Amino acid sequence: xxxxxxxxxxxxxxxxxxxxxxxxxxxxxxxxxxxxxxxxxxxxxxxxxxxxxxxxxxxxxxxxxxx
Numbered sequence: 001x002x003x004x005x006x007x008x009x010x011x012x013x014x015x016x017x018x019x020x021x022x023x024x025x026x027x028x029x030x031x032x033x034x035x036x037x038x039x040x041x042x043x044x045x046x047x048x049x050x051x052x053x054x055x056x057x058x059x060x061x062x063x064x065x066x067x
Contacts, residue, residue, distance in 0.1 A: 024032070037056075042054045047066075054064040 039056050039059045042057050045053050051065055054062045
């Protein structure tokens, strides 16, 4: 770690994300874990997370940084 790293932490955001967790059953976890993204189809995604998948076009994944 570098000096001053504490000023870069998003403590409140991370605590809020942790509070939003949902307990999963083994079956739910395995369903999510084994889910596959079909890259043979062109798709557009609308995700507001800081870094997310924007679209799939011609089997290429495009990622975005939301500010």
